Amino acid sequence: MSNENNQKLKIISQYFIKPKQNVKLPNHPHYLSAFDILQLSTPYLHKGLLYAKPPSLSSIDSLIENLKQSMSIALVDFYPLAGLLSTVKYDADQSSWVYVDPDKGPGATLIHASSTEEYKVTVNDIVTCYENNSRFIWSFFDMGELGVVNHDGHTRPLLSVQVTNLVDGVFIGFTMNHSLGDGTSIWHFIKVLSKVFMGQGDEIEKPIFKAMFADGYGPVLKLPYSESESVTHFDVDPQLRVQVFHFSVRTIAMLKAQSNNNNNNNNNNNNRISSFQALAAFMWLSIARVQNLPGESDMHCCLIADTRPRHDPPLPATHFGNFVHLISVTSKMNDLMKNGLCWAATLLHQGVMGLDEKQIRASMKELAESPKVSSPKKLRDVFGTCPIVFTGSMRFDAYGAEFGLGKAVMIRSGYSTWRNGKIVVDPGREGDGSVDLQVCLLSETMNALESDKEFMSYVS
Template sequence: MLSMHYIQKGLLFKKPPPPNNQKDFIDNLLENLKQSISLALFHFYPLSGRLVTRKTQDPPTYSVFVDCSNDNPGARFIYATLDATIYDILSPVDHPPVVESLFDLDRAINHDGHTMPLLSIQVTELVDGVFLGCSMNHCIGDGTSFWNFFNVWSEIFQAREKGRDAVVSHQPFHNRWFLEGCGPLINLPFKHHDEFTSRFEAPKLRERFFHFSAESIAKLKAKANEEANTNEISSFQSISAFLWRSVTRARGLAHDQKVSCKLAINNRPRIKPPLPKEYFGNSVDVVSTETTVGELLENDLGWAAWKVHTLVVNHDDTEVREMYEKWLESPIVYQLGRHFDPFSMVMSSSPRFNMYGNEFGMGKAVAVLSGYANKFNGNVTAYEGYEGGGSMVLAVSLLPDVMGALELDEDFMNVISVANFANMP
């Protein structure tokens, strides 16, 4: 993950209505946020550290680790203001560029954690709202770790508001997991970080939110299972296959062009014995299934969904260990510009993460948003739907002409609706 961007996700809240004194409200909010972050970092102490590279010449070694000593500068907390409303943020059809300014460490790569904080919280006051933007170094944790931190932070904040000591319900698990006979330091085959880091700049993209109601997802799942003559295909596998076929159709590629669907997949429950859900770190892989444009579009949704389903169920303990063994034999560092091709679609994040359960004295958030980080042509970020009940929102990033073609695809647009950001002013 050293050459990937930080994870950037955040929550948008409405300010309490008048007659609250807005200055007192913000001052109190900032103080409570800082105090609760400080307490949360007691449990998630690696986020207060910095990355350190250790090199030796005889024998030649190159390893990167986290220094959690007390003399580190710690995490960063920023307060900012923006002369914009919630409507300005949520009403455009496309994800507005101004959202990038709601996050610190914009375009930072994880290797920058040698000199930059591993965690930065930016609190941005809007005219009628507050945005809590969190940038976390992706070397330190994956999406599961990120949202567990956010959930614990919220839990501590709410306890403090009620004058109680916080009882953390999901304590992070810090014991590192390695293959037998491996670790704790991994020797990388490099002499300098220029050999494995790069600054990826995405081409001009359009990013748009598409909302899938629980009802539309249930229909897609039923259709996929009926066509595949099974009952094993999940909702997310059905949605992934549906989007894969729709995006491929919109790209207008040659019949024999190879295309792939990639999924970020959580290894915690797949390893034997399984890791705790609270395992703090990266325990995630990217798995891929491939076919040709002709095969994908000439076959039905059930055919594509079964390929995605098979990909997921085959990623078991044996495959996880084999992937890590191969990586150890020839370590690589993922780079966005090199390891994701323009004919793929990559499903990241998860609608299972507890996003809307986080509260900071302003009620339920009205939207979950992300920054510039780790977005490229064909990237899809999955979010929990505001109304719950199995609904989800997918943030899709595509080249402008492909997004335009997708918007004209009746089969696709008849299934989705505009992102349902509830309580928009």
């Protein structure tokens, strides 16, 4: 967090929250799967909700007090989030084992922050901060400073909630260690916390904490020292920009119709290109076009797919952890430009339909045989400097979390969004299938995209 950002916010109070009652813990630690271990070198998840301050809000202090009580209740079911990571080293084979100790540490964190008297931040300031390319949004998340990665969960909270009081609104920033769960997991926690806050605790869907391992492997997966010690920090290129583009239900329907226009099997639901695949193909084409690269250049597009529904039998969305798989599609630049939207969308559709349990199990086994952590360098070696990577989902019920403040104004993310080519998919506020895309690109590419008339004609 920059000095400028520190001057705009001040910390009023900080609380450590443990489960409200003693939790009957299993007789083993919380194990990390091979996919969880991959995340040790990546940033924490940052998901934030911006609210206009309702007249019914008596005081921020009452909101904080209710959140303290609600977190302590929610953590009874989400107990691993109140602990810390631990590591056992095995000198004999120069390896280490990382797991979650639910009893370790002071608990999850709740922070009350406020804009300062000198810098009175409003809801509109947050709405427009992306348009002004401000990184001020990072300060609305605990551990929002550069360099923090999931491996730091050995000493830093695995879960932190920061409530920032604005002049006319409230921003609630949720920070969760990504080695414990994915986007589905953090939104599940947020939804449960809101329901507990609203007195609807009897309606919650409890999480399932059970790491999955390849047959014959686990639950102890050992990393070589060279891997566990290579986890250092996360950098952001100063030339990056993040912008939010909104796509209406009508626009997405148009893209979907165009993508299915030449699909001979579009009467078969399994062969119909989805709304998301059509939108992803449109973004892939648009970004490739404005980069104006040589025709033989490889253009990569990657989707982070939820694997829960692809297991047999399917896993419920409440299964907590990293149940995701990278789907990668590649095209030459000239092929992408020549063949257009329907062709690009078909490539993505085929990649999605090709992901099944057999492929997921094969990846689980490969990682279990040789556990490792992810790194930007490894991704660059495989995909080059700017693969388009989609994360998030238009299906998350993000706006269902109200905390007595009404429907949120918007969803925002922290610095973990800032990677060249990364696109975070969030549902639009009006619902019904509208979408917000938080797009991160180098300034030159972003400027070209914003100046592209064909692209901007689809943006609301």
